[in-house]
Amino acid sequence: MADLKTTPAKTPPREEVKPKKLRPVRRSLWMAIGLLAGFVIYAYGFQVVNVNLDTIGDPVRQGRFANIIRALGSPDLLTYETVATNVDIDFAMPCPADGFTAAASEGGAATISIDPPCADSRGIVTVSGEGFGSNEPINIFFVPPNGIELRVAQVRTNADGVFSTEAQLPNRPDEQVQTIRAKTRERVGSIFNPVYVPTGQTNSETGEEIVLRSPRWSANAEATWRGIIQTIFLALLATTVGTIIAMPLSFLAARNLMSDVRIPVLNVGLAIVALPVGAVLGYAAASGGGGIVDRLPGSALLLGAVTMVLVWLGFRALRFAVPLPDTERPRWLRVGAGLAAAAAFLLASQSAVRFMEIGGAQAASVLGPLAFLGTFVQRLGEIMALVFGVLAGLAAAVALAIFASKLAYAIAKNVGPGMNQVLSVVAVGLAGAAIAVGIGQAIAWMYQIIDTTATVVIPAAIGAVLGVGLGVWGAMRGQLGAGLGIYYIFRTFFNTLRSIEALILALVFVVWVGLGAFAGTLALALHTIAANAKLYSEQVESISSGPLEAVRATGATRLQTVIYAVVPQIVAPFIAFTMYRWDINVRMSTIIGFVGGGGIGLILQQNINQLNYRGAAAQILAIAIVVAAMDYVSSRLRERYV
Amino acid sequence: MTMLRVENLTKVYDDGTVALKDVSFEVPEGQFLAVIGLSGSGKSTLLRCINRLIDPTEGRILWKGEDITAANHEDLRNIRRRIGMVFQNFNLVHRSKVITNVLAGRLGYTSPALSVVNRFSRKDREQAMVSLERVGLAEKANNRSEELSGGQQQRVGIARAMVQDPEMILADEPVASLDPVLAHSIMQYLEAINHDDGVTVLCSLHFLDLVHRYGQRVIALNEGRKVFEGLPSEIDDEMFKEIYGREAERVG
Ligand SMILES: Nc1ncnc2c1ncn2[C@@H]1O[C@H](COP(=O)(O)OP(=O)(O)OP(=O)(O)O)[C@@H](O)[C@H]1O
Ligand SMILES: [Mg+2]
Numbered sequence: 088m089a090d091l092k093t094t095p096a097k098t099p100p101r102e103e104v105k106p107k108k109l110r111p112v113r114r115s116l117w118m119a120i121g122l123l124a125g126f127v128i129y130a131y132g133f134q135v136v137n138v139n140l141d142t143i144g145d146p147v148r149q150g151r152f153a154n155i156i157r158a159l160g161s162p163d164l165l166t167y168e169t170v171a172t173n174v175d176i177d178f179a180m181p182c183p184a185d186g187f188t189a190a191a192s193e194g195g196a197a198t199i200s201i202d203p204p205c206a207d208s209r210g211i212v213t214v215s216g217e218g219f220g221s222n223e224p225i226n227i228f229f230v231p232p233n234g235i236e237l238r239v240a241q242v243r244t245n246a247d248g249v250f251s252t253e254a255q256l257p258n259r260p261d262e263q264v265q266t267i268r269a270k271t272r273e274r275v276g277s278i279f280n281p282v283y284v285p286t287g288q289t290n291s292e293t294g295e296e297i298v299l300r301s302p303r304w305s306a307n308a309e310a311t312w313r314g315i316i317q318t319i320f321l322a323l324l325a326t327t328v329g330t331i332i333a334m335p336l337s338f339l340a341a342r343n344l345m346s347d348v349r350i351p352v353l354n355v356g357l358a359i360v361a362l363p364v365g366a367v368l369g370y371a372a373a374s375g376g377g378g379i380v381d382r383l384p385g386s387a388l389l390l391g392a393v394t395m396v397l398v399w400l401g402f403r404a405l406r407f408a409v410p411l412p413d414t415e416r417p418r419w420l421r422v423g424a425g426l427a428a429a430a431a432f433l434l435a436s437q438s439a440v441r442f443m444e445i446g447g448a449q450a451a452s453v454l455g456p457l458a459f460l461g462t463f464v465q466r467l468g469e470i471m472a473l474v475f476g477v478l479a480g481l482a483a484a485v486a487l488a489i490f491a492s493k494l495a496y497a498i499a500k501n502v503g504p505g506m507n508q509v510l511s512v513v514a515v516g517l518a519g520a521a522i523a524v525g526i527g528q529a530i531a532w533m534y535q536i537i538d539t540t541a542t543v544v545i546p547a548a549i550g551a552v553l554g555v556g557l558g559v560w561g562a563m564r565g566q567l568g569a570g571l572g573i574y575y576i577f578r579t580f581f582n583t584l585r586s587i588e589a590l591i592l593a594l595v596f597v598v599w600v601g602l603g604a605f606a607g608t609l610a611l612a613l614h615t616i617a618a619n620a621k622l623y624s625e626q627v628e629s630i631s632s633g634p635l636e637a638v639r640a641t642g643a644t645r646l647q648t649v650i651y652a653v654v655p656q657i658v659a660p661f662i663a664f665t666m667y668r669w670d671i672n673v674r675m676s677t678i679i680g681f682v683g684g685g686g687i688g689l690i691l692q693q694n695i696n697q698l699n700y701r702g703a704a705a706q707i708l709a710i711a712i713v714v715a716a717m718d719y720v721s722s723r724l725r726e727r728y729v
Numbered sequence: 730m731t732m733l734r735v736e737n738l739t740k741v742y743d744d745g746t747v748a749l750k751d752v753s754f755e756v757p758e759g760q761f762l763a764v765i766g767l768s769g770s771g772k773s774t775l776l777r778c779i780n781r782l783i784d785p786t787e788g789r790i791l792w793k794g795e796d797i798t799a800a801n802h803e804d805l806r807n808i809r810r811r812i813g814m815v816f817q818n819f820n821l822v823h824r825s826k827v828i829t830n831v832l833a834g835r836l837g838y839t840s841p842a843l844s845v846v847n848r849f850s851r852k853d854r855e856q857a858m859v860s861l862e863r864v865g866l867a868e869k870a871n872n873r874s875e876e877l878s879g880g881q882q883q884r885v886g887i888a889r890a891m892v893q894d895p896e897m898i899l900a901d902e903p904v905a906s907l908d909p910v911l912a913h914s915i916m917q918y919l920e921a922i923n924h925d926d927g928v929t930v931l932c933s934l935h936f937l938d939l940v941h942r943y944g945q946r947v948i949a950l951n952e953g954r955k956v957f958e959g960l961p962s963e964i965d966d967e968m969f970k971e972i973y974g975r976e977a978e979r980v981g
Contacts, residue, residue: 349784351801409842496801633820637886640780641893642810642837647844651833655824 158700162708164308167274168284168301174198174216174269175230179205181260197248199269208258215251216269219244223271227252230266231259239267276301307694307702314680314687315709321604321679321686322611322672329615330665336616337623338649340577343635344627348570348645352561353507354495355569356514356554360521361491362484369483372433373476380437387446394439401431429486436475443468512558519554520547577620584617589675590682597683607684611672618671622664623657630656663725670721677710731791732758732897732929733779738788740774740953748774750953752788756931758896761923763944763961764933767973770950772933776899779931780812781805793896810837813890813928815919817902819882823875827866827885830874831857834892853892860888864918880911887918898922900932904939912936916943937964 142148174197179187182205189204199216206212214227223244228236240254259265276282286297304312338344350358383389407416408424447465451458495514499507527546536542561567593610600606630653638652680688687706694703733756740749748771756762764772777783779790781797790797797808813834821830835853836844843849849857861867864884869877874885883903890898900919904912920943923930934940940947941961949957949964949972956971957964964972 405842409840493803496803499801633816633818634822636777636782637814637816637820637889638822638833638836640782640809640812640814640899641834641889642806642808643833643844644806644836644841646841647836647839650844650847651825651829651836652822655822658824 155700159704159707161701162704163305163699163701164311164705165278165302166305167276168282168299169272170275170284172197172271172273174271175266176201176268177264178229178267180210180256180265181205181207197269197271199267201267206256208260209256211253211255212267213251213253214240214242214267214269215249216244217247217249219248219250219269219271221246221248223248225250226270226272227254228268228270229254229256229259230268232261232263232265236268236270274301278302307699307705310690311687311705311709314690314706315713317604318676318680318686318688319673319713321608321684322669322676325608325611325615325676326665326669326672328608328612330619330668332612333616333619333623334661336577336581337620338627338653339573340581340620340624341627342574343630343632344645344649344653345570345574346568348568348573349566350492350569351495351499351566352511352558353499353514354492355561355567356511356516356518356558357491357495358488359518360514361487363521363525365484365487366480368487370476370480372430372483373437373479376430376433376437377440377472377475380434380441383438383441385441385445387442387449390438390442390445394435394442397431397435397438401428401435404428404431433479436471440468440472440475443471508562511562512555515558515561516551516554519550519552519557521550523547523550523553526550578624581617581620581624584613585621587614589614590679593679593682593684602683602685602689604685607676607679607686610679610684611675614675615668615672619664619668622668623661626657626660626664627653666721666724670717673717674714677714730758731755732760732793733931734789734791735775735779736789736791738775738778738790739786740771740778740783741786748953749778749785749950752950752953752955754948754955754958756929758929759923759927761920761930761932761943761945763940763947764931764950765935765937765940765947765972766933766950769952771953772950773901774953775950776814776901776931776933779899780809780814806837810893811896813893813895813898815883815886815890815898815900815903817905819879819886821874821882821885821889823873825874826870827872827874827877828854828857828861828870830885831861831870831888831892834889837893856892857888860891861885863891864888880907880915883907883911883915884918887915887922891922895928897929897931900930902933902935905935912939913942919943937969940964 172195174195176191176199177189178201182203187205189201191198195218197216197218199214202213202215216225219225221244225242225244226238227240227242229239230236237257237259239256240252242250242252244250275284281303282301283298284301286299288297289295290297380390380393383393404424405428408421408428443464447461447463447468449461451461451465454461498510502510523546524543527542530536531542557567589610592613593607596606596609600609634652634656635648638648643651676684676686676688677691678688680686680690681692683689687710691703691706691710694700694706735755736753738749738752739747741747752771752775764775766772774783778785779792779797781800785798788798792808792812795804795808797805800808822833832849832853835849835857839849839853858867858870861870864887866877866881866884866888869881874882877885886903898919903919904915907915916939919930919932922928932943934944944961947957947959947961947964948955949968951972951974957968
């Protein structure tokens, strides 16, 4: 092969940039200053965070700490039934004139004795016993003839099963012989060998006797279970919603996709003016469609059928509007079919929403224990109804903006360049006015200003002037870097939103929608949107640009380029990041309850506030297990997909 | 008939690099034009200006009488879909199937709405299979592209350009990352497309022997200026030094 050995002709020799060398003395000086600065910084840090070793060493505080640690070792999870063993001995109050000798106590191997054997009201006696289990807690009762036990002392046996304690008796003199009782309680059943204890009470409905399992889950354990389930689903919902919204938006925040989007000035101006018009039209159309559907009788069956027919019609119209490339069809027919399809889908979604609301409620009433499925459908319907107007507005805004852009191309083709520039300046001026009025309205809402001069006229004027300025500048260059503009807007938005911790968002939502897991879900979802959009867009930015340029070169539109060149490259990392986010959200949702966001954190906080450390221990344990499991699962799944 | 006419083309990158300076030339329909020059001389920039992957700073590019530089993005779509492009690094979407990569060549003819649901017409699919067969890779249609060797990937790249039904192909150093034997086989596909289908080809090349073997005409760039235009056989030692610089040595 005729190969080339090429030495480029005029490459200037590279200058090596050498780091400036400091003289040793100055280096030492700088070092000393650095050390001194470090000393001051850490000293100040100690002061502001109150590093106080006294409190760590304080025996009382150490005792509390030990209690918490011990409580962690025995979380409140199980409730045991107990059986009581009574050891009774006769007792006289007041002392009869002829004295009193008790018969020996009864109750198996254990015996108790009283010294003295009788006493006056409020007298003090010594109760001793032997033959009990070792280290057993014992309650001493005074039992008057009516049989109601009055506790007079609490004691624990020693290792030999012996105890002795003083007890002050109550004021219950009686002619009859009374009783002093030592009662021991013993747990029955064990985890591997549970027993069923009849309670003596009957169920008022079935008339059957209530039998309790021992041991069984404690109320705290059940609350923990409900809390952790709530927490997991809170995280799941927040992750899902956040991800669904973040994915499309992340493309707008990816520099490599946006930086070369330059749009002729006229298109930008007309599109911006079209956006709010489209939004209003779409919203109005949605509510109008809702009105039509509301006239229909509220029968789930009918609504379901109507929805299906409309969807079918919509798809037929859509197929007609967007034929396969081989078929030729006049443009106006296609546009008409497209509009018809949009209308059909609009009505279909409205009737679907109504269908879900009505049908869900009906289903819930007949499904019995599965009623939550019906309720879910109903709630989804309600959510869709809520989101629908917004979505329709958004879709119409985008559609109209695209149309405006096409219109701008058509105009540019048909008028001279000078005229085009004039129109561009006018359009951008209008757009500036529209944006400024929007901002003015936001400010008016925020500060509750009602003066329309200040919120409409002045902003419109300022916006128009700025717009015209931008328009003139743009018209001279022909195109505006609209892509970069959008990129910066979204980047800034996401960065700002991301810097607000989910916990703080939760506080805001608690104020808005009230205490509970719903507030937590909204807060986490919002945070997820921002955090994931950032991660996703960075992923999009790191794809290899070669395929992108190759697909672009085939004449693909921007949307097609994204679908065919970007999406295949990011599926795997997107899955990984979503798993990762779910993992983080589970962690987050465990503590979001501390500020009222529901889930297990709420229960944990209540237990800690009530100093119920054994109860809290159960929640801490549950959190640890779930977080560790999630960690494991997500890392395994990530390995699998990436 | 003139297929492509480049008039006073200048490209200055945002950082001030002048990649092309006042370049003008014409390409008649059906010609195989080789573009040569040192690394950094502006070959890639030139080819990318032609289908506006890069926006030129000054000058005009007329393609079949249509001004590409003035085209709006709807016109551009119609122009680009008839100009195939082949890249040094193949630029396949690795994670996608071979057939999907080839079908991407039909995107310029496909409605974006259909692309959202990943639909191509039956005719497109058949055409994609035909061109895969033509480059001898029909049986790899359902493999992931990353599973192919470099030479195979470039053949997929050529198939992708072919399904565009192009009237012109821009090939940016299509064989620079392949070994010499493979290089010839890839160049032969381009030659066949040029010869059998009458497709105009603009191909930048590194090796002079490839230029002699495949090029019908040559333009040479040096630091963004056109320093030579003529037949491959006209590149003598003096011309060679002009193109590649005084210190360059001709090997072989
Ligand atoms: N995106 C860019 N921004 C700034 N300068 C660029 C950019 N792309 C290329 N250049 C510069 O423009 C000049 C021409 O580059 P170009 O890639 O067109 O050369 P080439 O002839 O294709 O080189 P090679 O043979 O190495 O591919 C080079 O100096 C290069 O550094
Ligand atoms: Mg190059």
